[in-house]
Amino acid sequence: MQKIAVKKIAVFTSGGDSPGMNAALRAVVRTANFYQIECYGVREGYNGLINDDFAKMGPRSVRNIINQGGTILKSARSLEFKTKEGRQKAYENCVKHGIDALVCIGGDGTFSGAKIFNEEFGIKVIGVPGTIDNDIFGTDNTIGYDTALNTAMEAIDKIRDTATSHSRVFFVEVMGRDAGFIALNSGIASGALDILIPEKKDSLEELFATFRKSGERGKTSSIVVVAEGEQLGGIYDIARATKTEFPDYDIRVAILGHIQRGGSPSCADRVLASRLGFGAVVGLMEGQNCVMAGMRSNKLVYTPIEEAIRKHNEIDKELLAISEILAI
């Protein structure tokens, strides 16, 4: 495809932060610099567009950040951008700085905002999937997912040590309101007895049957990994119901919470972020608009933002089946 000119771009991080957003930012800024495109960083996501919080960035402004978690640009959930007036202000600031394209690093909410902005004002947008949930269609992995997964796995390993020592049952909650990728994969990797995810309708009876079977086979401690969005009614209720059914069990609940968002990005996330940040700038140069850069089967692909938002990556049913076979 013939390279066309994009003269000035702005990049921001938005929605929930994820490890590797900095690596993506670094890749965007340095790729832009390589191709002599002026690059502005916008602080606090859409709020920065509205509040005119732009700063010119060059290769040195992104030094020493590839290994840092969080996002140096900061992130925000902007209510004002959901209003027409807010987006109008954002547009005026883009015009003021002569911005002709936005690189939007975030999740599906961020992409919804970008799509509306593009439709209303014609400013080109390209998405880079940065979210720990891995729930975005058009990429095998999202930036931050691998790190969050490893953080969850390491935490569960530590919980297992104490569970074993005291013959306890632990219910461990991991992030994932709508998607069970972290729960399923960290659960398999840490040898969980059962894994409860939003995509699968479990019942307490099934869970109790699994406990019974594991007891018969001589297990004295167990870990059950629970995604935030599981369908059984909340981790504390599940723990209470289990205690009622098995009064002899010593049951504990652990919520991993925000530690899953933090920390230095894994190698896989740094490489993914570097490739997608590069891909976003090159995509804009090639005339891509209102698409998301993603990696599928190790290839850089562009998926219309509309499709990335509407569709969802499916949980691997085979993996689910394997987790059940290996747990007992």
Ligand code: ATP
């Ligand atoms: P994560 O998946 O990690 O939570 P996200 O990008 O989905 O990340 P959201 O808070 O859902 O996080 O979205 C980020 C921001 O995008 C919102 O705070 C809002 O400013 C903007 N946004 C989301 N949906 C819309 C919309 N329908 N119209 C305009 N702006 C939107």
